[in-house]
Amino acid sequence: MSSHGAPIPMISKPCGPLTGTAEVPGDKSISHRSLILGAMSVGETTISGLLEGQDVLDTAKAMQAFGADVTNHGGGNWSVHGVGVGGFAEPENVIDCGNSGTGVRLIMGAMATCPITVTFTGDASLNGRPMARVTDPLALFGCQSVGREGGRLPMTLVGAAEPIPVRYTVPVPSAQVKSAVLLAGLNAPGETVVIEQEATRDHTERMLAGFGAEISTEVTDAGRVITLKGQPELQAQKIDVPRDPSSAAFPVCAAIITPGSDVLVPGIGLNPTRAGLFTTLRDMGADLTYENERLEGGEPVADLRARFSPDMKGIDVPPARAASMIDEYPILSVVASFAKGKTHMAGVKELRVKESDRIDAMAVGLRANGIAVEDGPDWWTVTGLGHGNVPGGATSASHLDHRIAMSFLILGMAANAPVSVDDGGPIATSFPIFEGLMGGLGADVSRT
Ligand SMILES: O=C(O)C1=C[C@@H](OP(=O)(O)O)[C@@H](O)[C@H](O)C1
Ligand SMILES: C=C(OP(=O)(O)O)C(=O)O
Incomplete structure (x- = not known):
């Protein structure tokens, strides 16, 4: 993997509807x-x-x-x-x-x-x-x-x-x-x-x-x-091992922002200490439903169905929810770019000590792609432009951080111009089949 080797530059181009079933790997x-x-x-x-x-x-x-x-x-x-x-x-x-x-x-x-x-x-x-x-x-x-x-x-x-x-x-x-x-x-x-x-x-x-x-x-x-x-x-x-809700977040969010999409992500754990992103997406007006809800190994599990959601609104994400979606803020900031109005995320100081300073990495990269972001020590605000209005077109640094690399590649699927990352290698730390899985749904993601 490239965190020990050569960088793997990647590009994601605007694509048609994402459809099909996304079987994400284990938690x-x-x-x-x-x-x-x-x-x-x-x-x-x-x-x-x-x-x-x-x-x-x-x-x-x-x-x-x-x-x-x-x-x-x-x-x-x-x-x-x-x-x-x-x-x-x-x-x-x-x-x-x-x-x-x-x-x-x-x-x-x-x-x-x-x-x-x-x-x-x-x-x-x-x-x-x-x-x-x-x-x-x-x-x-x-x-x-x-x-x-x-x-x-x-x-x-x-x-x-x-x-x-x-x-x-x-x-x-x-x-x-x-x-x-x-x-x-x-x-x-x-x-x-x-x-x-x-x-x-x-x-x-x-x-x-x-x-x-x-x-x-x-x-x-x-x-x-x-x-x-x-x-x-x-x-x-x-x-x-159940499938990882933090990996499920990527195909789910990709479907929500890409016109015409309808993607099923089966068998995702909805343990309340992990499922905060899905609640937040629904609060923003995303078309995300839980099908076939059941208990597996004592934990709530559902098949997630995510469809293109053109009318999302920015919200204040409750700080009390932060721990239950801590790894999902980078991809949430991408969805927020396609919603209308401001999404404010507070109580998230921990994001600054992950694989990268995730507030800084996303803020710099989103700004380069035409999105306004303000940030402070433990908060950030993304001003969404609504569907069809996100410019894209930039290359962002992934800072040895798998979630930053994947988030920008998802941005490229629905922006007006392709989005690149300097190194997709770190994706292999948590989601080694990301490229093939997203390609199977209809995304145009490749190594450059
Ligand atoms: O315990 C775990 O498996 C994890 C806890 C979280 O880190 P923190 O405990 O630093 O919040 C999370 O960000 C990480 O991806 C996985
Ligand atoms: C923060 C993460 O992982 P870790 O802390 O295990 O490096 C993550 O996967 O987003």
Whole structure:
């Protein structure tokens, strides 16, 4: 992939209606957790529908380096023979998590209460992202760390030989921080308690319960209080990874902005901690319906039907919804460009510390394509021009950020002139079949 290699410039040209069925790959968050929890279990965990994006492949490789037996059986079917809670061996080499914040932060948590020393690194994007948000709470367990200035990778962690349990209030809305603390708590005696003021994606809690840990969540005035009993024996599971709502966002939004489109995106999880974008699109007046609503593995799932929506209006996106759509703001800003009026997005400071500063990356790129964007430290406003009025025509920098690259390529499908990105390589981290899938619906996306 190009975050370690040559850039892959790409172009997206205005296209006719997008039609057909878009089967998006497995959920990235659940795929990482399946491999990590499988590696911390006793017995063989089998996984179907694993996302085979580079982020997840890097986590698979890491689990192998910690002593788990990870096997790819083909067709998205994988198995992990775990080493049990506290059973991680010391890797012989540096752990390279590539572009993945989820991978590195969850793995740091998982090793922090094992008596091993591990050095972590990543690509230029990951090595610029803040890690103190994870190493600060891990220090409370007794895990030491030393990294570059500002708590950046490469970084070495010395796991606690005699970990103590922790009570920790997460200071930023982050499922990665919450999950790192919970995974560290697995190998500490007694109860580890994590308090989050804003609800973030709850896959770690749900999956830990599925693997047999004693974990409970109480909703209080202080927020969600999550209590985990340490040192359980996790039991291997059979996991069927659902399709990723964050990937579904791209064909859904493409259909909404491209004249004449009608696209079905089947089997998408509507866990309320993930589905904020779809609510927002409906609030803007998008023609997005949920068909065949059902429960799968205890989670709400539906087939999404997205149709061209010429009459959308800009809205104020409620800040309380931010955590449930945090990865979807870049593509929402593209849809907002085709709505009439201003879309205001506030309470989104976290966007500045993702694979790129996503507010800045989108603001600069949208302006170059003829859209007015204002921004401040934790907010931005996009002034939509309505359908048929978005100029396009520019080449944008993707900053080693898959969501920025995909968002601009979707913009090009409905703008008046083609839109290019300097590097589509990072798309392989989360959505390796993006180009073929969008092409199959009728989009004109290619490498230049
Ligand atoms: O826990 C996870 O799987 C993720 C949490 C979010 O990050 P933060 O926890 O930093 O908000 C999200 O942006 C990321 O894509 C996946
Ligand atoms: C923020 C993201 O991922 P990560 O933090 O795992 O790099 C993302 O996929 O949008």
